[in-house]
Ligand SMILES: CCCCCCCCCCCCCC(=O)SCCNC(=O)CCNC(=O)[C@H](O)C(C)(C)COP(=O)(O)OP(=O)(O)OC[C@H]1O[C@@H](n2cnc3c(N)ncnc32)[C@H](O)[C@@H]1OP(=O)(O)O
């Protein structure tokens with residue numbers, strides 16, 4: 356009987372921990388579950404601090420989420436801090452590989468900065484509620500006209516309330532080893548708010564996090580904050596050029612930081 360318990364309590368967990376597939380699912384479930392728990396903690400704190408939806412709640416969220424990287428064995432190295440020392444509103448754009456990007460965002464998130472997110476996120480349990488409390492702007496990606504008008508309102512709020520917004524211009528998560536073509540919303544937003552754009556590039560996760568191969572090891576991520584791109588005086592007519600300019604700068608930084616893209620069947624395409 357004792358031997359059976361020994362097997363169950365020691366040998367089985369030891370075997371499971373050496374299985375990389377098990378570790379992958381374990382870490383992913385831990386991440387989602389733990390973020391949900393942090394959501395339960397964050398909700399009352401946000402409501403006590405601000406009484407409801409308020410961008411100042413992002414400070415609480417940032418402070419609560421920052422230690423999660425240690426449990427997952429992730430390290431962040433940030434360069435270019437000086438580029439975030441910009442007064443007033445701006446739009447941050449970054450590449451988007453996974454929901455783990457939230458951890459990198461919280462490493463560098465400036466004050467008075469919230470995000471643009473897909474509207475489905477509001478239904479993600481306590482995390483969704485906290486996103487709402489943190490002033491996240493939800494857009495319907497399937498209805499461009501709705502997304503455009505929500506973002507036009509956001510541009511006005513950025514100016515009136517001196518806030519910053521973080522947008523993922525690829526519009527979806529992407530782990531193809533190269534950037535997806537950029538959507539234009541982030542650039543219209545910056546031009547409408549007449550606010551600069553600050554690009555931030557996350558290095559590739561492929562050395563430690565592979566969804567197809569079910570691998571989630573410890574790893575290090577570099578975040579490179581790039582010099583701001585001014586938009587003062589630009590109009591709608593300049594948005595296409597601005598989009599191309601930001602794409603080229605971020606793509607070369609990404610490839611330089613992460614090595615060339617693995618061979619893809621149909622290759623990376625631009626816009
Ligand atoms: C404890 C708990 C912790 C919780 C922490 C939680 C943190 C959570 C973090 C959350 C992270 C969540 C992360 C996430 O959820 S990522 C997913 C959600 N985010 C995005 O999708 C943002 C990026 N997408 C866009 O910006 C798209 O452009 C949108 C969605 C707006 C339209 O998409 P569409 O597919 O249609 O693409 P298109 O770009 O070809 O545009 C089509 C046409 O429309 C024109 N156009 C576009 N926009 C505007 C505009 N604003 N004003 C005027 N015109 C505009 C444009 O020029 C073009 O016209 P033309 O030029 O061809 O003539």
Ligand SMILES: CCCCCCCC/C=C\CCCCCCCC(=O)OC[C@@H](O)COP(=O)(O)O
Nearest residue numbers: 387390391453454457478479480482526527528
């Ligand atoms: C009742 C529904 C329950 C759903 C539970 C799952 C919610 C995830 C909970 C915790 C994860 C931690 C922080 C999540 C923030 C994730 C933001 C994110 O990465 O959204 C994906 C979006 O950028 C692009 O979506 P697609 O790649 O186009 O799809």
